Amino acid sequence: VVKELIPPVIRDYLFAIFRRRFTFIIKEKCDLDRNEIFEAATTYLRTKVTSDSTKCLEASKTIRQKKPTFDIAMGQEVLDRFGDIELKWKLMEKGDLTKQNRQVFFELSFEKKFEEIVRESYFPEIIRRSETIKKEEEMVKLYSRESGCLDGRAWRSVNLEHPATFEKLAMEPELKKMVKDDLDRFVRRKELYKKVGKAWKRGYLIYGPPGTGKSNLIAAMANYLKFNIYDLNISSRLSDLQLRKILLSTSNRSILVIEDIDRAAELNDRERRDELFTLSDLLNIIDGLWSSCGDERIIVFTTNHKDRLDPALLRPGRMDLHVHMSYCTMDGFKLLASNYLDINGDHQLYRQIEGLLANVEVTPAEIAEELLQSSGNSDDVVLAGLVKFFKQKKLEKAKTAKLLELLKSCDTDVYVDFEGFVKSFKQKKLENAKAEEAGQLLKSDDIDVEGLVKLFKKNQLLYSQLR
Numbered sequence: 315v316v317k318e319l320i321p322p323v324i325r326d327y328l329f330a331i332f333r334r335r336f337t338f339i340i341k342e343k344c345d346l347d348r349n350e351i352f353e354a355a356t357t358y359l360r361t362k363v364t365s366d367s368t369k370c371l372e373a374s375k376t377i378r379q380k381k382p383t384f385d386i387a388m389g390q391e392v393l394d395r396f397g398d399i400e401l402k403w404k405l406m407e408k409g410d411l412t413k414q415n416r417q418v419f420f421e422l423s424f425e426k427k428f429e430e431i432v433r434e435s436y437f438p439e440i441i442r443r444s445e446t447i448k449k450e451e452e453m454v455k456l457y458s459r460e461s462g463c464l465d466g467r468a469w470r471s472v473n474l475e476h477p478a479t480f481e482k483l484a485m486e487p488e489l490k491k492m493v494k495d496d497l498d499r500f501v502r503r504k505e506l507y508k509k510v511g512k513a514w515k516r517g518y519l520i521y522g523p524p525g526t527g528k529s530n531l532i533a534a535m536a537n538y539l540k541f542n543i544y545d546l547n548i549s550s551r552l553s554d555l556q557l558r559k560i561l562l563s564t565s566n567r568s569i570l571v572i573e574d575i576d577r578a579a580e581l582n583d584r585e586r587r588d589e590l591f592t593l594s595d596l597l598n599i600i601d602g603l604w605s606s607c608g609d610e611r612i613i614v615f616t617t618n619h620k621d622r623l624d625p626a627l628l629r630p631g632r633m634d635l636h637v638h639m640s641y642c643t644m645d646g647f648k649l650l651a652s653n654y655l656d657i658n659g660d661h662q663l664y665r666q667i668e669g670l671l672a673n674v675e676v677t678p679a680e681i682a683e684e685l686l687q688s689s690g691n692s693d694d695v696v697l698a699g700l701v702k703f704f705k706q707k708k709l710e711k712a713k714t715a716k717l718l719e720l721l722k723s724c725d726t727d728v729y730v731d732f733e734g735f736v737k738s739f740k741q742k743k744l745e746n747a748k749a750e751e752a753g754q755l756l757k758s759d760d761i762d763v764e765g766l767v768k769l770f771k772k773n774q775l776l777y778s779q780l781r
């Protein structure tokens with residue numbers, strides 16, 4: 315009956331008389347210092363304000379923020395609930411608004427009987443929640459495309475918890491510095507880009523054999539700049555329009571990654587009547603869209619075979635920086651040893667390792683794998699194991715070179731596909747004295763054929779020569 319007959323405002327007023335209320339005043343500053351509860355509440359209440367609950371919101375976005383934030387506006391109320399407690403937040407100000415003595419504060423009111431819970435549990439909870447929100451906001455995200463979804467809503471994100479940093483990355487120190495400086499310069503130069511009428515974007519081509527750290531470098535760049543990564547998988551069938559929608563839905567302050575761009579050569583072979591995009595469409599869309607609506611964009615192409623790339627991609631002005639990720643050098647090795655074994659100075663085996671590294675092609679990923687597998691042993695044992703591993707690789711390399719020499723002098727038609735060759739070779743279909751010799755080498759105890767096929771594939775240069 316009370317609900318039916320008495321208007322809500324009067325009802326609340328009457329209830330308030332019966333239920334004793336209590337109010338906390340939370341000022342922006344404690345003397346001159348910042349008030350942690352005030353700051354935590356500001357962050358926390360952002361997750362509570364909605365246009366349904368308040369009539370007025372304050373919207374803002376700094377250049378470093380990825381998304382706008384919506385705050386409680388002056389004089390507005392926001393309701394919150396903590397267990398059974400209903401709490402009312404109100405942002406207020408007092409004092410001379412133009413002078414220094416202006417004070418901003420929150421009024422937090424609730425039923426008197428809950429005072430202790432608010433003090434002991436609610437405040438600590440707000441501080442904890444605000445820290446989580448801040449961390450979440452700073453977290454770099456990795457977006458990948460959901461298969462089957464072909465428009466702008468196709469991106470799904472996870473937090474990029476990749477620990478890669480420039481410090482932990484084994485690559486030539488000068489090259490590392492160059493990439494880092496380039497990124498720094500890029501983010502600093504917004505005004506210059508604007509002044510000269512150039513879109514504020516930068517393109518990197520990262521190339522090198524598998525396992526040299528191309529993906530690691532991208533993760534390090536994202537962590538360094540706090541940019542999100544969009545991983546665009548171009549192998550799926552997309553129409554020009556779908557691609558446009560997908561690209562348009564990426565946000566600023568992001569890195570668009572297109573891996574294995576050499577595979578995009580396939581794109582060029584597509585028939586136009588399919589209305590699927592080609593490589594040059596892709597490049598034009600990226601250029602066009604981003605010139606008109608994007609700020610702070612980085613695009614990264616990676617490839618294991620720079621030599622197979624479409625010349626359109628290598629045209630000057632298309633990619634700003636070409637970054638070659640190479641096999642492991644001694645500098646890189648020392649960094650990996652410091653990461654995995656905490657060896658920061660010299661070691662007696664380093665001279666030998668340096669000599670071996672100059673003669674074998676071994677990727678940082680292979681070394682990292684060896685180091686991981688032998689973790690738990692003493693440094694001497696781990697490094698001695700690595701020396702053995704390098705020697706084995708050196709031997710394989712010599713045999714591979716010899717084999718290649720022999721194969722090259724054979725009838726080449728058969729070698730178009732190496733697995734096929736090995737098969738026919740095994741079946742002794744080949745009547746060639748040199749191939750016989752190669753066969754002996756292949757059959758020798760310390761080389762296994764499948765391993766060799768893998769080796770050839772890994773060693774892309776030899777493999778492409780062979781092809």
Ligand SMILES: Nc1ncnc2c1ncn2[C@@H]1O[C@H](COP(=O)(O)OP(=O)(O)OP(=O)(O)O)[C@@H](O)[C@H]1O
Binds near residue numbers: 484523528618679680
């Ligand atoms: N330069 C490096 N510095 C430190 N660790 C590395 C480096 N390169 C590779 N690794 C290690 O090897 C793993 C694989 O490397 P990553 O995926 O970055 O290589 P990639 O060049 O991108 O290979 P792919 O071409 O096959 O994608 C990494 O997670 C890391 O543990």
